[in-house]
Amino acid sequence: MRLLNVAGRAVLETAEGRVDVATASSGRFGPGPQDLFEVWDAFRSWVRTARPVPVGAIDGPLAAPVPRPPQVFAVGLNYGSHAEETGLAVATDRPLVFTKFSSSIAGPEGDLVLSGDQVDWEVELVIVIGRPARRVAPEQAWEHVAGCTVGQDFSDRAVQMQGSPPQFSLGKSFPGYGPLGPALVTPEQFADRDDLALRCQVNGETVQEGRTSLMIHPVARLVSLLSWICPLGPGDVVFTGTPDGVGMGRKPPRYLKPGDTVVTTIEGIGTMIHRCVAGSEVHQ
Numbered sequence: 001m002r003l004l005n006v007a008g009r010a011v012l013e014t015a016e017g018r019v020d021v022a023t024a025s026s027g028r029f030g031p032g033p034q035d036l037f038e039v040w041d042a043f044r045s046w047v048r049t050a051r052p053v054p055v056g057a058i059d060g061p062l063a064a065p066v067p068r069p070p071q072v073f074a075v076g077l078n079y080g081s082h083a084e085e086t087g088l089a090v091a092t093d094r095p096l097v098f099t100k101f102s103s104s105i106a107g108p109e110g111d112l113v114l115s116g117d118q119v120d121w122e123v124e125l126v127i128v129i130g131r132p133a134r135r136v137a138p139e140q141a142w143e144h145v146a147g148c149t150v151g152q153d154f155s156d157r158a159v160q161m162q163g164s165p166p167q168f169s170l171g172k173s174f175p176g177y178g179p180l181g182p183a184l185v186t187p188e189q190f191a192d193r194d195d196l197a198l199r200c201q202v203n204g205e206t207v208q209e210g211r212t213s214l215m216i217h218p219v220a221r222l223v224s225l226l227s228w229i230c231p232l233g234p235g236d237v238v239f240t241g242t243p244d245g246v247g248m249g250r251k252p253p254r255y256l257k258p259g260d261t262v263v264t265t266i267e268g269i270g271t272m273i274h275r276c277v278a279g280s281e282v283h284q
């Protein structure tokens, strides 16, 4: 199943076309995508049995398929190649976890307002929780995942590295710094849900290329470990880390400038496109 957020409404993307969830279910599900995660199992079985079909064209701007996640987890240094390029020591027994505050969530297309001159890109697989997860074993963890989407963990490196010791969350939480989309895709849609190709391009040049099979802590382990500390609930999201090729790791470093276009793609999910624009305010 592929789920879109078209102008705030949950929309199924089927081979025959787009289906508005609230209309097709006579108001039982929806209208927004965030409403679905609380009743995810019932919604999935309705889709399977009702097999709703399109009744007309549905157009409008795409927004984040998970527009208001209650909790946003993000994992740093989860690919060996990226940990190396940052020069930061990587502990392989436990993941490095921080948050992107939920006001950073945005849609899969549009402008990215730059907060400064050290804003960097990070393509990431983002997983969305369906069934509540509390102290689940890795073997059961995927059963709690509603689906996967493409994410960008845009990062203002100057703000991220401020302070001693630095905290990662604020520099990654400016408005628009956590775009999601274009679709939420359920895990059974993938030939191998643990081996998806991810790519980031800036102005047409491929700057990041990797596979999710190279994660140090794979999805099942991340969900399990997080669930032992924080109960995970419907609509929570986890940014699972980025492969190498970020701007900070380059010599000299390279960051986003007004006018740049960032294209972010994951195999089997789709592509997000963001255009960088100058911010009008300077942060402290």
Ligand code: ZN
Residues within 6 Å of the ligand: 074, 075, 076, 122, 124, 153, 239, 241, 242
């Ligand atoms: Zn990241």
